[in-house]
Amino acid sequence: MTGTITFRRKAVDRAMKWVFYLCAFLVVLPLFLIFFDLVIKGAKELRWSLLIDLPRPVGEPGGGIANGILGTVVITLLTMTWSVPVAIMSGIYLAEYGRGKFASAVRFAVDTLTGVPSIIMGIFAYVLLVVPMKRFSAWAGAAALSMIFIPVVVRTTEDMLRTVPTTVREAALALGITRWKATLRITVRTAWPGILTGILLAMSRIIGETAPLLFTALGNQFWQSHLDQPMAAVPLQVFTYAISPYEDWHDKAWAGALVLITMVLLINIAARVLTREKR
Amino acid sequence: MENVFEIHDLSSWFGENQVLKKIRMDIARYSVTSVMGPSGCGKSTFIRCLNRMHDMTPGFRLSGQILLDGVDIHSEQIDPVYLRRRVGMVFQQPNPFPRMSVFENVAVGLKLNGKAHSRADIAERVERSLVMAALWNEVKDHLDQPGISLSGGQQQRLCIARALAVEPEVLLMDEPCSALDPASTAKIEELIEDLSEKYTIAVVTHNMQQAARISDQVAFFLMGELIEMDKSGKIFTNPSDKRTEQYITGRFG
Ligand SMILES: Nc1ncnc2c1ncn2[C@@H]1O[C@H](COP(=O)(O)OP(=O)(O)O)[C@@H](O)[C@H]1O
Ligand SMILES: [Mg+2]
Numbered sequence: 001m002t003g004t005i006t007f008r009r010k011a012v013d014r015a016m017k018w019v020f021y022l023c024a025f026l027v028v029l030p031l032f033l034i035f036f037d038l039v040i041k042g043a044k045e046l047r048w049s050l051l052i053d054l055p056r057p058v059g060e061p062g063g064g065i066a067n068g069i070l071g072t073v074v075i076t077l078l079t080m081t082w083s084v085p086v087a088i089m090s091g092i093y094l095a096e097y098g099r100g101k102f103a104s105a106v107r108f109a110v111d112t113l114t115g116v117p118s119i120i121m122g123i124f125a126y127v128l129l130v131v132p133m134k135r136f137s138a139w140a141g142a143a144a145l146s147m148i149f150i151p152v153v154v155r156t157t158e159d160m161l162r163t164v165p166t167t168v169r170e171a172a173l174a175l176g177i178t179r180w181k182a183t184l185r186i187t188v189r190t191a192w193p194g195i196l197t198g199i200l201l202a203m204s205r206i207i208g209e210t211a212p213l214l215f216t217a218l219g220n221q222f223w224q225s226h227l228d229q230p231m232a233a234v235p236l237q238v239f240t241y242a243i244s245p246y247e248d249w250h251d252k253a254w255a256g257a258l259v260l261i262t263m264v265l266l267i268n269i270a271a272r273v274l275t276r277e278k279r
Numbered sequence: 280m281e282n283v284f285e286i287h288d289l290s291s292w293f294g295e296n297q298v299l300k301k302i303r304m305d306i307a308r309y310s311v312t313s314v315m316g317p318s319g320c321g322k323s324t325f326i327r328c329l330n331r332m333h334d335m336t337p338g339f340r341l342s343g344q345i346l347l348d349g350v351d352i353h354s355e356q357i358d359p360v361y362l363r364r365r366v367g368m369v370f371q372q373p374n375p376f377p378r379m380s381v382f383e384n385v386a387v388g389l390k391l392n393g394k395a396h397s398r399a400d401i402a403e404r405v406e407r408s409l410v411m412a413a414l415w416n417e418v419k420d421h422l423d424q425p426g427i428s429l430s431g432g433q434q435q436r437l438c439i440a441r442a443l444a445v446e447p448e449v450l451l452m453d454e455p456c457s458a459l460d461p462a463s464t465a466k467i468e469e470l471i472e473d474l475s476e477k478y479t480i481a482v483v484t485h486n487m488q489q490a491a492r493i494s495d496q497v498a499f500f501l502m503g504e505l506i507e508m509d510k511s512g513k514i515f516t517n518p519s520d521k522r523t524e525q526y527i528t529g530r531f532g
Contacts, residue, residue: 099337167374171438174330175388175445176364185391190377 042258071232091157122212141217156198200271210235291341313490316500367447373434375426412440432463
């Protein structure tokens, strides 16, 4: 009797182990499938001209997404110039000062914002900036992306600062350093690898966002360096190519997607390397 | 001898919980004062009052007066940041700043305390502090190494050097040896004796032999009260209070 029970228990135990393994495998499977699929389908159009040429009309061979790559870089950097400081400062507020009702409200709002579908950020930026300015622009695109970027970085900054032991803060204050300097120059520095990882992950997230750019940056077939004009971006070009009825544009969509996922992958690898180094 | 600290009827509370009860104590310049007593009797709470480390603790309050060179440390005249430069602190767990080198750990107080120091000046002060903390010879060739890569005893001496670099008058130490091995403990004791020529030192300790060896006066705390304070020779051989005697003898048979 006890023998069978022990046997069954062991069998269940082993079976469950396989269920856990299988689920973990299913989680990573899409990444490999996506990448594999993109490499096969995108390879056809993946050549230098893709990275350095402007788009060409339908039917004309060649052409690339160079303006989109530049646009993505510009819009991403633009977003980050104000989002990084604002997000880090707010994270500092929540971790180091935020105790009362206001802090709880901020925390709740930030968590909610993290869950808001990104298309809503696009619509919001459209109403707030595109309509009054009467034009689509890189500014509006960056504004929409900020609303995705900031909440993520605020929370990672807060979480990473909370991992810094109290003894570090006390040691800093005991040296006669003012609180704001102790926070910025010692506590933040201690948590920096984690904060930086958060920034890079949020960055790779906004690089791939399409919906918030649809009614803000809009996209562009040409080089565009004015921030108050419609600007191209890789995800927008992929979107345009993908929904078109033309076979050669579909190939370009695959190639563009491959470029995009490679950018994201590189940033994620960078995040890994940076955190590992400093420990 | 002139007093650095004069403490009058210091009581303190964490919320409703009274932790210190009417403590009176004088601390003479260039003396070493040991604070002893069972766990939880308020030793840490007491010495942290002396550099206002409780300022940030919600629910903490105190009554009574703490005079530093005759001036109440809670008066308008005294900025807590400036107070902490005069009254440095070494903690129970060695706590060098992670992600800072040995050099940076010692230099950071100088760099961030608002006074302009030249590079050469900082380097010189770092060296002087490490020499005073009896660590220079061990680290002079590894100043770029992370502070946390040193051994526990070295880390604690690094923390002492870090505190000394900003040139305090008083050094508070909260069980500085309790996380260290006997050899490192002996080094730090020796160091405390040397430092007492230039600094006023208050040290919390559980170790009676240590207290007997290093201190000029010993304060015995029990449940938030200062039971007795006297010369170390007297308190360990002939304490005036029964409870002190019980504590001392209870420990060693
Ligand atoms: N930050 C704090 N908040 C609330 N209570 C505290 C705090 N720090 C210490 N206490 C309380 O004060 C009492 C004395 O603690 P402490 O001064 O650390 O004792 P000791 O250092 O003598 O072991 C203890 O009962 C402890 O629970
Ligand atoms: Mg203690």
